[in-house]
Amino acid sequence: MSPAALVSSDAATTVMVVVCLLLIPLAIAGIALINTGLGRSRSASHSMLASLCAVSVAAAAYFVCGFAIQGFAGGPAHVITAAGKQWNWIAAQPFFLRGLPLDGSPTCLVLWLELFSVALAALIPLGAGLDRWRLGAATASTALLAGLVYPLFAHWVWGGGWLAQIGYRDAAGGGPVQAVGGLTALAMAWILGPRRGKYSTDGALPAAIPGHNAVLVLFACFLAWTGWLGLNGAGAMLFGGAPIGALVRVELNTTLSAALAGLAAAAITRGRFGRPDASLCANGWIGGLACSSAGCLFFTPAVAALVGMVAGALVVFTVEWLDVYGEIDDPTGSISVHGVAGIWGVLALGFFAHAGAPVQPLAQIAGVATLLGCVLPLAYGLNWLLNRVSPQRVAPEGERQGLDLHELGAGAYPEFVIHREDFLQR
């Protein structure tokens, strides 16, 4: 099996992949901005700085050991023999990319895609930990995600690992990027606990804590869209073997998925609350992007639109469900947007992709089971350990002050007058 599924390694194909890779930082910028805009102004600088540090640490950790663990299909790996078959479970590449020629081969393009993908995945838990996650702890947690958890699952999916062996397919990371990020966000929301004042003990509905800048949030949806065109395009070519011309399908599907998800969120929030909700529409749009990653290459446009529409609905309902019934405080809806919609995209690929193998649904379900049964416990366990070593949550005083003042010593908007009264009960 070749290092990656690229159907051809001629110059034009390489250029097309590189182009897509060059756009991914815009998705990273978009997610950072959405997290920040959906948080409070007193933690805005902290949120952006945490994003910058998380991207930096993720890149460094992936460079040091992540790629060694992930490897590539056909590369050196450790196997376990079970049921009479050899199961490839972890790569055995040298650390620090030693011996990997950076010459434009599919293998090193995969490295590049993964380095940027892991940086994107690292921002997803930051959204769930908003307004209470210490910068140092978030950085350490990111190192574990980018150096161990992400590469392990990505190896199984894209590195010739056992999920690839049973036929699991994922063009651009609905599972490895979106769902891994979203489930890590869930683990962090559990470990950190809800924000001060979110849930009262008298059985009232949880407080709504609106984001401090809806314009940045909605603007970031457009940026994320641009970046996702790159992300899905690169993945479809490197992991799906899409030729250049198939990018038209990939990008059309990505766009229709986001568009219909956004419209579904608008329609549902309007139906339920009488008014469309700007934050949930943004969440829906990004959920449409997240759910498009797995199947963008394999759907027809109409199916992509429908899958996106369902993702938009799922995001709206699960955000509310997690908030009200799950008592899980996820300020940006990361768990729903990336976790739920990502998993939905993985499953949809199994059921609705044209020209899929007959066992495709089973393989995709096995992938989701692995996410829930291995990745989530692993992410939870590692972060629980980290929390024992040094508490991940900021001191109550810091949360009252805002993380900007407490951890950075300066607010994000020192010249603007900010409301100091606290949020209202719903």
Next chain:
Amino acid sequence: MSPAALVSSDAATTVMVVVCLLLIPLAIAGIALINTGLGRSRSASHSMLASLCAVSVAAAAYFVCGFAIQGFAGGPAHVITAAGKQWNWIAAQPFFLRGLPLDGSPTCLVLWLELFSVALAALIPLGAGLDRWRLGAATASTALLAGLVYPLFAHWVWGGGWLAQIGYRDAAGGGPVQAVGGLTALAMAWILGPRRGKYSTDGALPAAIPGHNAVLVLFACFLAWTGWLGLNGAGAMLFGGAPIGALVRVELNTTLSAALAGLAAAAITRGRFGRPDASLCANGWIGGLACSSAGCLFFTPAVAALVGMVAGALVVFTVEWLDVYGEIDDPTGSISVHGVAGIWGVLALGFFAHAGAPVQPLAQIAGVATLLGCVLPLAYGLNWLLNRVSPQRVAPEGERQGLDLHELGAGAYPEFVIHREDFLQR
């Protein structure tokens, strides 16, 4: 005649077109941000959400029926016989893109370009309807624009229609995107009427209502520039048959046109008011981009710079003229920026392009006459009908509250303290 003017469909050319297409979302993001920044803070979230919904609806409507109406040169179409000649006036493609292979052929690249272009065009009227256009009505109006008005004119220009038959040329949408958007903006400004408090009955000058965030507006100029490089590049290749190397000319012209238009606006506002006006400079810069779309491939750089300079001047003067003498309230200057500058670009192509046919000026004038004589009445008529079905303008109470609170139930900046006093007379 081939589906599109692409001189070659080799892999490198396809990659170059795809790259340009991938950048267009940044133009969309830029225009959304400009509209929002030039509006009031009490409608900022609404403006961004309307942009997201308009893009989504435009993409969906174009997918459903827009492309069926627009078609492509050489595709199935209906004709009218007049003056002994067959005039192609509407395409006859199947709905939902049925039967269109998404394989990277010029035809499907045209589809992709048009899907993004119509999303861009859909944002232009939003600027004119700022602070008073209901979200639901704006969405419905966008569906009419993207599903009917835009595809019809685009068919005439790019789909082998009668304007193409008489020799009208337009590389990247000075007519179909910019002028169609700008004239629809004019129709909406007429139908919606001016904002409350804009014009008094005592003959005083109209009130100046400054935008709420000049930084976002000027930042968006840079983003729009980036996106326009993609838009003009893709159009020049797909509709102008430009080879890869000609992109240098296209992008240099685009940049010089925007630069000189911005400088012209700065110089004129400084000359007239004693100080350069930041909003009008942004308008001038975008006007320079809008006027570059038609002729970017056909001008020398010096001509592009001069055409841009005139566009910057036209924008400044027509913004003032429409505001003061026309009593047309266009908060973002969309009519001037996209309509007037777009039409100017279409005409300039006729008069100043090197190597144009001798009848080029007449063909371009016919295009402009069609815009004013067909597109504007059609856009006005459809939106007038829509207004009869359900009023497009928000209730006076909603305008007083601001659209964010009235239609979305939450402001864009809940933690920032906002001035509540109203704007001043000039």
Next chain:
Amino acid sequence: MSPAALVSSDAATTVMVVVCLLLIPLAIAGIALINTGLGRSRSASHSMLASLCAVSVAAAAYFVCGFAIQGFAGGPAHVITAAGKQWNWIAAQPFFLRGLPLDGSPTCLVLWLELFSVALAALIPLGAGLDRWRLGAATASTALLAGLVYPLFAHWVWGGGWLAQIGYRDAAGGGPVQAVGGLTALAMAWILGPRRGKYSTDGALPAAIPGHNAVLVLFACFLAWTGWLGLNGAGAMLFGGAPIGALVRVELNTTLSAALAGLAAAAITRGRFGRPDASLCANGWIGGLACSSAGCLFFTPAVAALVGMVAGALVVFTVEWLDVYGEIDDPTGSISVHGVAGIWGVLALGFFAHAGAPVQPLAQIAGVATLLGCVLPLAYGLNWLLNRVSPQRVAPEGERQGLDLHELGAGAYPEFVIHREDFLQR
């Protein structure tokens, strides 16, 4: 010698260069936003408008005479005979790009890269002159930079000039773009003098004047990263002769350099002040990008990471040193970020690049000596003359009011309530 170092001018290579060029405006947008976010809210609109005007004027001046002075390797030039050898010191191209075919040849791709690079360089001094540099004077100063100073040094490095003759290497402008910009920023900081209230006469520490929007600053770091991937990629191909596949190395190095520089700045500010400083982390990240420009093609990833780490440290220490001991008021740290880190990158290429010639360190030191001995005096002298013709600094009244109100007649955020008390002593 060929016009540029492109190893091949086949279509795919041309497309790859064009793609990189198309991303550079995002670096420009990023630097404009960083400058503005690190300034005060009362000059925010002015800062963005000055950026738009500077980009416009730089493009126009480079189009008119800049390229004529810079030329390209192998083009017509004037020579001086010294030490028995002919030294090429200025190009002799026609003005207004006359006779230059815009057909995708390496020469016209170089023109395009330089036009965008000079626009980027023009923004660097704006950062140093924040809150006190008149718009008209800044525009005139930019014309001198883009029309004379920049092209002269760029000719020496990239146009076949004498630095190229002695073996100086610079892939993407560590010297010509970053250091020229940073040293011009130093000249402007000297000529304009510190902001009112920055230094007291009683020997107290200089006042800290925090930027007004840390979110925009940190967001812009991501945008600048995206743009820099394009800048370094285009430079590596056009001036370094990198084949398409080598972009993997270039972009990995760029990313690791920025990441490690950002982390170094976070660690050092945390160590020194007890808390990481958001502005200095942003400065460090951009410093990592600036220092990567010279050597991105020539380093291994591990070396790029180390060079970036040192750049991050250098930025933090020199920002403090210039502020406290140098009494040079550089509100955005441009001198350190672009000047110091850019020079560090140029030197690092000499000492740590693999496969460099034995005299590489000497050639790089000669380049730095030229920057300090020729470019800095020239930039200082020209701006000193300009200052004699018409004062570059705004009147004290204007500085008190803020440049927005004084020079543009309107603030950037008219609806937000802004603190009016002045900044505090440290």
